[in-house]
Amino acid sequence: MDHSLRTLDHGRSTLSLVHVVFGDQLNRQCSVISELPKNTVVLMVEVSSASTKPVSHYQRTLLFLSAMRAFAQELTEHGQRVHYVRITDAENTHTFQDEIVRCSRLIGATSLSCVRPGSHQALTSVQDAASALQIPFQLHEDSHFFDTPQGFNQWADGRKELRLEYYYRELRKKTGILMDSPKEPSGGAWNFDSENRKPWRGSTSDLPVPVSLPEDQIVAEVRKDLAVAMPDLPGKQHGFRWPITPAAANHHLHDFIENRLPRFGDYQDAIVAGQPFMHHGLLSSSLNLKLLNPRDVVAAALDAYNKGAAPINSVEGFIRQILGWREFIRGVYWREGPLYQDRNALHHTGSLPEWFWTADTDMKCQSDAIDPVLEYGYSHHIQRLMITGNFALTSGMNPKAVSDWFLGMFVDGVEWVTEPNVIGMALHADGGIVGSKPYASTGRYVKKMSDCCKTCRYKPEVKSGPEACPMSVMYWDFFMRHEERFTRNARMFHIKRNLERFDDQERSQIKYAATELRKSLGLAGETP
Structure with a gap:
């Protein structure tokens, strides 16, 4: 050709x-x-x-x-x-x-x-x-999306808080997607989050293998040009698996609908070492480049539901990412304007550690989350939010530096989707515009949702000493540093109660452990 x-x-x-x-x-x-x-x-x-x-x-x-x-x-x-x-x-x-x-x-x-x-x-x-x-x-205006920036602003104007759930419900009603009647959602509930938090306990051999199409002449030509123009870009050059045409993207969509959507809901939050794809769609780059129309993607999921090929928790959970979260994040991006990228409500200034570029860290969960980024330009949303983003938040990394890393190192990186997800959702640097509370967790969450801790030298339950889990240490140090801000938040009451149980000695041990960790991990910068 x-x-x-x-x-x-x-x-x-x-x-x-x-x-x-x-x-x-x-x-x-x-x-x-x-x-x-x-x-x-x-x-x-x-x-x-x-x-x-x-x-x-x-x-x-x-x-x-x-x-x-x-x-x-x-x-x-x-x-x-x-x-x-x-x-x-x-x-x-x-x-x-x-x-x-x-x-x-x-x-x-x-x-x-x-x-x-x-x-x-x-x-x-x-x-x-x-x-x-x-x-x-x-x-x-871009007809690719279900809503426009103007439509989002009309919904947002006059609200004290912008919350995805209410916007998502509004779009469900407006489009009729997953609605049994104008006021009744399909399945009797607006979301099925409570059913979608199962860890994977099966064999990795039972996980579906996503389709991967061979490279064509266009990709080969671009490789030759990059070898001349930009030979030193980071990340692995082999293993390219991403669609570059609508036809290839649709092939990937149908592979997901048939082979991974049925169990997507149950295991969308699960993490398994060496298995970055799990039951995920791998469609975000095709959607963000507009190779796929989100209406076609939603229609394919609905068709699977109507035929009994996929359960409501999987279909609703997937559609919420397309119709809900994707539209909400874009609305926030255009509403907040170009200065949003510089938001730093928590005054974090820590630098990115070297292992963000190498995955060379003895924190098993972090190396497992960054390995596929280097290999494919990809990790799934829980690895992004609750592993890499979580640690960047609690350890005090600079939000702009973290956002730039996510924007550049992921194949689906486009500014409108990356900035609010990182600045707002992952790092809470926008002061609560995207999320009402920080998405932070200790190593106990990682232990519950993954198998990483089994082969890690750190112990999630330990908060000080050589076996102290960096995820847990940084979590408690983060909330002690920002105690006044977050203990006023009603959604953080359980954190306040736990902090009140720490005596002065335990607080000092956590603070010392966090300081030493920042030094050993190369996290330069002041922490408030």
Whole structure:
């Protein structure tokens, strides 16, 4: 198959309207793309700054560039004119704004447009390019999502707190998804969280193996370009398994629905050493790049439920991630604005330890959570939140540094989804906008939900001494450091009661153990 891309001649032409498409907008079914005027050029650019600020996992860059090239090829095959700039092109300035300006002048653009992109920075780059060119700019809302930023704001305005559960119920009612009647949810309940917290106690041989498709010529070409342009990106280069086309993404979707959705609900929080995929969908990168339509994903899950192929706790738990959490997080991102990324309500300044880049730590749960990040650019949501994110929170790591690591090192990293999940959900650095309390736990939670502790040298029940579990030590140290803030929170009453049981000696031992751990783990920085 010919994977070459048609570009414009360098002279001006009648093609004067320029529509910018970013790497997370690869949706030919988008009404804006399908209804572009005939004199429109689609502009797509690969820039190195997208992989260096913050630094990106090799496979994340490989995925984005491969999927972009596949999309550009699809557009040209359907008659759309595309101007495509590769990362190895000699004229490439390697920033979005400069490339948009350069290419728009080359084309002779009289106006710029784009669908709302996945970051404030990307949107600003197009707006500023239009200003520099002194031409009009039009922003289109993204029909990929169930709701718009404006719709989210209408729901959020006047509320004292923004809570996922209430927004999710509103969208269920509005769309009719998993509703038996306008007011009655399917299965008689809005969620089935209480059924979805089982640890895996079976054999690893009983876990389903997700489908993995062979690499094609486009991926091979991108690999060659990266070897020249960015050979030193972190993460493993082999083992690439992520879809780069809608057809491949749909193949992965059907594999999940058939083979993993039925037990997804029961075991969505379970952790097994060396088994990063478990019963998870592995669809987030395809959704975030728009290779999959969330309506199709939800419809496939509903079809399995209606046919009796998947139980309500699995289907509702999965749909809540798509219809609920994904939409809620995006709403928060656009509502809070570009300064959200700098929120640091707890004044944490600790640096990221070296083992975030190597997985070389004797904390078994941490090494098991970071290993698949280095291997695939992936770990599942409980490893992200309750293992890596949990420890980053309680040990006092700088929120922006942690957020940048998550954004760059995961193949599904797009700013709108990463920032609120990390800054808000994992690190509570937004002061409670996303979550009403910190999502923190001791090593006891890890022991309950995983098999990591069986081969770890630390003991979850121990809070001081050489066998003290760092997860437990940092947990108690965190709540002692922020005792005044969190003991006023009604949801933290049990924490307050436990802290009241600690005498001065036990508090001193925990504080000393935490200080020594920070030194030994390379967590430089002040902790309040």
